[in-house]
Amino acid sequence: MVEITHSTIDVQSIVGTVTNSESGAIDVFIGTTRNNSDGRGVLSLMYEAYEPMALKIMAELEDEARSRWNLHRVVVVHRLGVVEAAEASVVVAVSSAHRKEAFDACRFLIDRLKRDVPIWKKERFVDGSEKWSVSKATNQESTGALK
DSSP states (O other): OEEEESSOOOHHHHHHHHOOTTOSEEEEEEEEOOSEETTEEEEEEEEEEOHHHHHHHHHHHHHHHHHHSOEEEEEEEEEOEEEETTOEEEEEEEEESSHHHHHHHHHHHHHHHHHHSOEEEEEEETTSOEEEEOOHHHHHHHTTOOO
């Protein structure tokens, strides 16, 4: 299941969705807004996306993860709009029989989401300024520095 929402992400509900009796492992990644970036105070993040393309690519990533690992359930949710400090902007949850598959698939999904999905982030600083941000993981991965 992939989803884009404009509301607060219910992490407990997502964990409940991937929980089942056949799974011995559940791995969850929760991306939250930090209150600082490069030594500057951050009030919030603002996320925008080209939603039809973002959902299409997110579904393709889920399909790819399912083809690479034996996964029982997969949930990927990204929030758009204003996300305040300490709130979740993205949640990836996977369940599988064993932890290695769950860990590997969860890492794959968040890394590829950050790299491939057309979702953009603007940092809103305490001094009133704003700056569009580019993922450091995206830059490293595109140059081959991150493996």
